[in-house]
Amino acid sequence: MRILLCSLLLLAFISPTCFASSKTLSDEEIFQKRMELYKRVETVTNIPWYYMAAVDHYERSIRSVRNDLPKAKGITGIYFKPEQWSGLLNPDRKDVHPLSIQFFNGIGVDGNGDGKANINDDVDILFSFANHILNYGIDEDQFKIALWEYYKRDKTVGIIMEKARLYKHFGRLDLNHKTFPLPRGYNYTYHNTWGDSRGWGGRRIHEGTDIFAGYGVPVRSTSYGIVEMKGWNKFGGWRVGIRDINNTYHYFAHLNGFAKGLKIGQIVKPGTLIGSVGSTGYGPPGTSGKFPPHLHYGMYKDNGRTEWSFDPYPYLKQWERLDRIRASKK
Structure with missing residues (x-):
């Protein structure tokens, strides 16, 4: 019931532009689309946007440096294995039916109300992870527990929490600016x-x-x-x-x-x-x-x-x- 209710609520806030390929957008547009997704998930679930942003960017960062994970193609970066999405015992690894996925304890849910839990849909991906968080709670300690249960690695939990702090502090996603460690004017x-x-x-x-x-x-x-x-x-x-x-x-x-x-x-x-x-x-x-x-x-x-x-x-x-x-x- 909670999944269905949240899906219907989320549908009211999602615009078709959220599904645009990242290849067709500028960096500024990508940041804007991601923030729209995070804020809309926050509106429905009360999960702070910077928590979702931190998880999403953590996953994107590890996918960029590991050969065993596919590179992110959409707006979001969270990756689910097919068997994780559909359920370990589900005979259909490409299952998109929310009820059968739920029956086999898969993590995938219908986040945009189109009747499908699509592993390649940005909204479904984000809401599926949000649904995992909701099983534990949305305050900081509960969020940490949700992260540990998912990743089983203390360092990963710490890194994601640091990302969340940065996003919350600066209030934006574009934090990629760099500078040389020594100021100009010195030899x-x-x-x-x-x-x-x-x-x-x-x-x-x-x-x-x-x-x-x-x-x-x-x-x-x-x-x-x-x-x-x-x-x-x-x-x-x-x-x-x-x-x-x-x-x-x-x-x-x-x-x-x-x-x-x-x-x-x-x-x-x-x-x-x-x-x-x-x-x-x-x-x-x-x-x-x-x-x-x-x-x-x-x-x-x-x-x-x-x-x-x-x-x-x-x-x-x-x-x-x-x-x-x-x-x-x-």
């Missing part, structure tokens, strides 16, 4: 050092790019994100870790110190001061001066199973160029 130099060998503390590869600059040069957040880590590491010295909306972890190491008031859990945006260039590390807390001052900048991606380092150099070059273009337009 610095860098080249591609990702993958180089390192010997201190045992043989390992260099998981980042070193940006050489003088002591005290400001270090800024490159993205919208949340500070996940702050403190000392014997390799990285004083360091900060920030996870952005796209599930990328940005690592700033060898800092001379932290920005005043910077704390774990803090929301930052591109250009937020987080510390300054130093030469800390390679020893116990406070060790400094074992190498020239520089910022070690690393990037890591979580794919829903594990996290790995990738080369930040081409991104740094791109952000440096974009900063230069922005400055020329002022």
Whole structure:
């Protein structure tokens, strides 16, 4: 009864334009269509739009980096396996009939009132996940339980909750702006050092790019994100870790110190001061001066199973160029 009632209510708010292919829309139009979907689901279910946005974008981000998952084609990014959608014991993996799907305990529901539970329909997809959430509740603790029961991974729950915080704080979906970690006007130099060998503390590869600059040069957040880590590491010295909306972890190491008031859990945006260039590390807390001052900048991606380092150099070059273009337009 709840599924049917919610479906009929949702139908009253859905316009045909919600089903447009993402290939025919600009980025701005895609963000607008997604927000319309999230807000309309919120209207019907009372699930905050930023919860649905966080889940949807998390799924989109892992689908973009995993070969075992198909790439998202529509406006939404949530992926359901056919047997998950139709029900594990359902003999028809392409079943679109809500009653038979429900009989076989499938997750798929009719979200737009057209009589079909279509695994390729953006509204049906979003409402199917919303229906899973409603089985637990819509406050923060209940939402976390719903996420854990679905993903069975604490880190995934944490990442989605961080995304929700960012969307709620900024009130919009387009949080992809990036900037170079050092401000314009300071002298610095860098080249591609990702993958180089390192010997201190045992043989390992260099998981980042070193940006050489003088002591005290400001270090800024490159993205919208949340500070996940702050403190000392014997390799990285004083360091900060920030996870952005796209599930990328940005690592700033060898800092001379932290920005005043910077704390774990803090929301930052591109250009937020987080510390300054130093030469800390390679020893116990406070060790400094074992190498020239520089910022070690690393990037890591979580794919829903594990996290790995990738080369930040081409991104740094791109952000440096974009900063230069922005400055020329002022």
